[in-house]
Amino acid sequence: MNPIPVPAQVETPTSANVKTKQPFYRAMYFQVLLGIIVGVLVGHFWPDFAADLKPLGDAFIKLIKMIIGPVVFCTVVTGIAGMRDLKKVGRVGGKALLYFEIISTVSLLIGLIGGHLFNPGGGFNVDVNTLDAKAVTGFAEKAQHLNMVDFLMGIIPSTFTQAFTEGNVLCILLVSVLFGCALSAMGEKGKPVYDIIEGLSGVFFRIVHIIAKLSAIGAFGAIAFTVGTYGVESLLPLLKLIGSFYLLCIFFVVVILGGVARVCGFSILRFLAYIKEELLVVLGTSSSEVVLPQIMDKMERLGCSKPVVGLVIPTGYSFNLDGTNIYLTMAVLFIAQALNIDLTLSQQLTLVVVAMLTSKGASGVSGAAFVMLTSTLMVVPIVPVAGMVLILGIHRFMGTGLAMTNLVGNGVATLVVSAWEKELDRKKLAQELGCKA
Numbered sequence: 001m002n003p004i005p006v007p008a009q010v011e012t013p014t015s016a017n018v019k020t021k022q023p024f025y026r027a028m029y030f031q032v033l034l035g036i037i038v039g040v041l042v043g044h045f046w047p048d049f050a051a052d053l054k055p056l057g058d059a060f061i062k063l064i065k066m067i068i069g070p071v072v073f074c075t076v077v078t079g080i081a082g083m084r085d086l087k088k089v090g091r092v093g094g095k096a097l098l099y100f101e102i103i104s105t106v107s108l109l110i111g112l113i114g115g116h117l118f119n120p121g122g123g124f125n126v127d128v129n130t131l132d133a134k135a136v137t138g139f140a141e142k143a144q145h146l147n148m149v150d151f152l153m154g155i156i157p158s159t160f161t162q163a164f165t166e167g168n169v170l171c172i173l174l175v176s177v178l179f180g181c182a183l184s185a186m187g188e189k190g191k192p193v194y195d196i197i198e199g200l201s202g203v204f205f206r207i208v209h210i211i212a213k214l215s216a217i218g219a220f221g222a223i224a225f226t227v228g229t230y231g232v233e234s235l236l237p238l239l240k241l242i243g244s245f246y247l248l249c250i251f252f253v254v255v256i257l258g259g260v261a262r263v264c265g266f267s268i269l270r271f272l273a274y275i276k277e278e279l280l281v282v283l284g285t286s287s288s289e290v291v292l293p294q295i296m297d298k299m300e301r302l303g304c305s306k307p308v309v310g311l312v313i314p315t316g317y318s319f320n321l322d323g324t325n326i327y328l329t330m331a332v333l334f335i336a337q338a339l340n341i342d343l344t345l346s347q348q349l350t351l352v353v354v355a356m357l358t359s360k361g362a363s364g365v366s367g368a369a370f371v372m373l374t375s376t377l378m379v380v381p382i383v384p385v386a387g388m389v390l391i392l393g394i395h396r397f398m399g400t401g402l403a404m405t406n407l408v409g410n411g412v413a414t415l416v417v418s419a420w421e422k423e424l425d426r427k428k429l430a431q432e433l434g435c436k437a
Contacts, residue, residue, distance in 0.1 A: 029277040029280055032277065034216065036220070036283060040224070040227050043228035044232060047228035050228025053224045053225050071204050071296065072172050072310070074200055078194065081194050096319075096417050100319045103260075114251075114326070124338035173315060219284025241391070242397060252326060257408060264412075265419065265426070271408075272408065274302070278407060286400045289317065299313065299414045299415070304414050308417055320410055327402045328376055329351060332373070334391065359372050
């Protein structure tokens with residue numbers, strides 16, 4: 001099998017190595033941070049007006065989602081088509097899934113241990129008969145239709161174009177892998193097609209660059225709506241749960257992922273500083289999906305090979321949800337504690353196993369983390385689903401933390417798999433992170 005010759009790397013505006021100094025107020029991270037601060041103030045002092053700003057955040061998210069499919073397709077196809085050994089596709093995918101499952105198990109256990117350590121639900125003494133289950137009926141209906149068979153069948157689109165029209169990342173990934181393998185098998189005959197897709201890749205990343213300039217407006221609208229609708233005062237009764245959850249996320253990122261990063265040869269703190277713009281956008285929008293194209297671009301600039309980035313990042317958005325895993329086990333324990341339900345050790349271990357499966361089953365579903373929690377409670381019926389109303393009001397605030405943790409986890413995973421494959425450019429990594437090679 002003859003791979004398609006890869007042309008010399010063409011520098012694109014999003015991957016330029018030349019860095020020019022610019023005023024701090026023109027930096028995207030400053031503009032996004034300013035947008036978040038102003039959004040919080042508007043939401044607090046003018047809640048009715050802030051609630052009407054929701055379209056600003058929604059429009060920005062829709063713009064990004066519009067471009068995710070083409071970016072993933074072009075990145076994966078050009079990466080695979082330029083490989084010399086297609087066995088590498090299976091090898092990279094296998095290593096990524098192995099890493100995902102190990103880290104996912106660790107994150108689930110951290111949520112479980114943290115739930116016992118902080119005991120956030122202690123003292124609530126809620127009577128389950130007083131809960132209104134109607135508020136979570138919609139999530140329960142979605143969860144009833146989630147199972148592993150449906151999940152696996154859902155990865156296969158009915159038509160080639162359906163993968164792109166529905167925006168399911170795993171469907172797009174499947175189509176892209178098949179297209180890339182077929183293009184590589186064609187050898188020289190496929191080179192014209194390869195050149196077109198390579199050119200389109202530059203166009204789509206330019207579009208991402210244009211849309212990214214609206215990040216501050218999107219973050220402003222989204223955070224203003226959240227604060228204006230739910231109010232800062234809605235956090236107070238459940239402040240212990242929110243605080244302990246964020247502490248666990250910070251512990252996971254700094255200690256667990258930090259340890260993995262050290263073994264891999266880079267600093268987690270420098271990496272966090274490197275993706276600060278993406279983290280701030282996620283902070284404002286409560287969604288890690290809105291920075292998928294940007295994080296793929298940055299991982300390539302860090303020295304990760306295009307095939308690894310193209311396979312690991314999109315797959316990780318469904319299989320490597322570290323923050324979501326912490327949320328799942330901790331939330332179930334919180335509800336059990338609030339309702340004075342004692343879970344045995346075997347039930348808690350069952351919870352970990354079930355959550356490992358349900359965390360994959362809700363990929364692409366609106367309100368995915370809450371649906372995952374619902375499906376987990378339905379499998380572990382000793383904790384009533386109605387108890388979810390206790391955290392319904394603060395879910396969006398916790399969702400911000402889990403989305404940021406998910407983003408960091410997928411970035412670290414890409415660097416780890418690239419290093420594992422010996423396809424991590426250490427010089428580029430050191431140059432971009434500003435440390436010694």
